[in-house]
């Protein structure tokens with residue numbers, strides 16, 4: 099298939115034939131694309147499984163490239179061209195053009211083709227600028243005399259072209275309709291439309307139109323303070339049943355206790371009532387050597403020493 103296409107292209111254009119190959123961009127979209135090595139320019143398109151009127155296109159080139167463009171019909175003259183470049187705001191600006199001669203192509207103003215840029219947030223980085231777009235009705239365009247040019251989007255193959263300048267920037271990069279200097283690189287190639295079709299097209303398209311994904315959090319939340327904005331007014335709860343609780347003691351652990359210290363006990367002195375001395379009745383002994391009994395004689399008598407061994411209450 100590819101050999102046949104290359105032969106057809108070479109025969110039709112009488113130039114060395116280039117044919118497209120698969121190329122996947124940073125967003126995961128796989129295109130059929132052509133690469134112009136010396137300028138670092140890549141142009142590709144991706145199609146739905148059953149193409150009707152649109153495709154996703156992308157042209158990417160080095161940041162130094164002053165302008166770059168594509169021809170949706172292969173040649174420069176009477177074909178729908180797109181020409182673009184980065185501006186000072188790091189956006190890619192550009193317009194459809196149509197040339198009726200090999201001179202600066204003016205803007206294409208007829209209705210029909212629509213280009214919706216996607217992934218504009220990644221359009222210009224430190225090394226490259228890229229224009230990614232959904233192109234609707236870019237396969238047919240009206241010439242000034244009302245004649246319609248087209249290629250078969252649902253076919254297997256189409257001839258397309260690219261051009262650009264590796265250095266010269268447009269006259270006014272802020273103006274999408276600005277004039278550009280003649281290209282110092284250009285070419286035509288065979289776009290293998292049959293290999294540009296993918297069942298993933300709708301997924302790629304939806305993701306592109308959804309916009310950039312939320313950035314991954316880069317910091318850790320250490321605390322969260324929440325403020326309640328509504329107050330709890332009432333809670334009504336009805337307990338309908340209380341489950342019975344049955345507990346069985348299956349084992350009683352043995353308790354071993356070891357007294358490791360005995361606290362010192364300090365007795366508290368208590369009051370000892372004063373002793374009431376025993377009274378010795380009259381005639382009783384109240385003293386003498388070896389006597390240990392009471393010595394107070396009853397009232398009306400007194401302890402009298404009868405001898406050193408016997409004292410008596412008299």
Ligand code: HEM
Nearest residue numbers: 167168169173174179200201202259260261278279280284
């Ligand atoms: C700025 C003024 C431009 C001038 C004076 C100009 C002139 C020319 C000339 C003389 C050729 C034939 C070269 C050759 O066969 O050796 C050519 C080819 C080509 N030009 Fe331009 N060009 C201009 C802008 C553009 C732009 C903006 C595009 C946009 C894509 C473009 C796309 C092409 C392509 C694809 C070819 C190769 C196919 C063909 O010969 O028709 N040109 N151009």
